[in-house]
Amino acid sequence: MVVVMQERATGEQVERVIAQLVEMGFDVHRSTGALRTVIGAVGGKTGDPRLVEVLDGVQEVLRITEPYKLASRTFRPENTVITVGDVRIGGDEVIVMAGPCSAETEEQVDASAAAVKRAGAKIFRGGAYKPRSSPYSFQGLGEPGLRLLRSAADRHNLKLISEVMDISQIETIEQYTDILQVGARNMQNFTLLRELGKSRKPVMVKRGISATIEEWLLSAEYILAGGNMNVMLCERGIRTFESYTRNTLDISAIPVVQQLSHLPVIVDPSHGTGRRDKVAPMARAAVAAGADGLIIEVHCDPDHAMSDGAQSLFPSQFDRLMAELRTIAPAIGRGICVEPAARRGWGR
Numbered sequence: 595m596v597v598v599m600q601e602r603a604t605g606e607q608v609e610r611v612i613a614q615l616v617e618m619g620f621d622v623h624r625s626t627g628a629l630r631t632v633i634g635a636v637g638g639k640t641g642d643p644r645l646v647e648v649l650d651g652v653q654e655v656l657r658i659t660e661p662y663k664l665a666s667r668t669f670r671p672e673n674t675v676i677t678v679g680d681v682r683i684g685g686d687e688v689i690v691m692a693g694p695c696s697a698e699t700e701e702q703v704d705a706s707a708a709a710v711k712r713a714g715a716k717i718f719r720g721g722a723y724k725p726r727s728s729p730y731s732f733q734g735l736g737e738p739g740l741r742l743l744r745s746a747a748d749r750h751n752l753k754l755i756s757e758v759m760d761i762s763q764i765e766t767i768e769q770y771t772d773i774l775q776v777g778a779r780n781m782q783n784f785t786l787l788r789e790l791g792k793s794r795k796p797v798m799v800k801r802g803i804s805a806t807i808e809e810w811l812l813s814a815e816y817i818l819a820g821g822n823m824n825v826m827l828c829e830r831g832i833r834t835f836e837s838y839t840r841n842t843l844d845i846s847a848i849p850v851v852q853q854l855s856h857l858p859v860i861v862d863p864s865h866g867t868g869r870r871d872k873v874a875p876m877a878r879a880a881v882a883a884g885a886d887g888l889i890i891e892v893h894c895d896p897d898h899a900m901s902d903g904a905q906s907l908f909p910s911q912f913d914r915l916m917a918e919l920r921t922i923a924p925a926i927g928r929g930i931c932v933e934p935a936a937r938r939g940w941g942r
């Protein structure tokens with residue numbers, strides 16, 4: 595259930611409600627909004643809500659009917675904004691994350707970081723631990739790759755996101771990155787999700803290749819229930835009968851999730867289409883549909899990339915796309931990095 599406190603409820607009244615819920619066997623999650631405190635009570639027990647309703651300072655008690663509780667809009671009516679240094683994900687500005695599929699060499703990582711920064715990306719992406727369909731494909735550089743990614747991100751004043759595939763990698767990856775990515779193949783790795791609930795780093799959960807929106811939100815719920823409230827979702831295409839594109843990017847998931855949940859929604863048009871020529875149109879569509887951010891594969895030399903070259907943009911294509919997004923975002927009342935570094939005379 596969700597307990598909505600009155601606007602003028604005192605701290606003591608909030609504490610009294612929490613004590614009652616704990617006594618009734620609930621796990622309690624408190625969310626302090628601009629106007630009022632909302633208390634989420636989750637767990638197996640179904641206590642009598644009237645015991646809470648009658649307490650001083652309580653405005654109303656709502657039952658959360660969705661199977662996910664903390665991820666639901668009933669628990670948190672306002673959007674969640676995740677702060678990563680000076681970058682705010684889920685706020686007014688559309689945040690662009692970009693970089694290569696994998697870290698390969700120092701030169702490749704640095705050139706890719708320089709290119710995405712110049713075009714206006716705020717967050718650098720790159721994999722060091724790669725979930726590849728074939729065991730014979732390039733599996734990523736591991737920790738040395740993370741080192742390359744972190745130093746390039748720092749050199750170009752970018753935040754960093756990278757994928758964690760297994761609980762054994764969390765401690766290492768946390769030392770290098772600002773955001774941890776759970777890949778599509780791991781969306782239902784519940785042991786991993788539970789462990790990430792204990793992390794203090796934001797987590798981006800990609801939608802599984804055949805996951806429903808409800809299953810995806812339940813995966814986010816695992817992390818939230820562990821106490822990590824900095825969770826964002828990433829639509830990256832689902833498997834359908836269509837084989838022209840690598841996956842079918844579900845643009846409609848953006849407004850659906852935004853209605854059901856307060857968590858930011860990021861869109862990955864690279865894995866969503868698998869084809870470089872389809873990335874920009876889908877990125878534009880995602881921003882127009884209200885996505886809070888994009889994650890895009892950009893490589894300094896995509897034709898020679900060790901993974902996902904066919905869906906990676908050339909830096910010049912990414913520049914053009916960012917310019918287009920600067921027209922689209924304001925049309926729907928969103929901001930986007932207005933001043934690419936190049937315009938300020940850096941690099942190029």
Ligand code: PEP
Nearest residue numbers: 721777778779800830865
């Ligand atoms: C990736 O982002 O590099 C990746 C492997 O994505 P996904 O998990 O969506 O396939």
Ligand code: MN
Nearest residue numbers: 695891901902
């Ligand atoms: Mn990739």
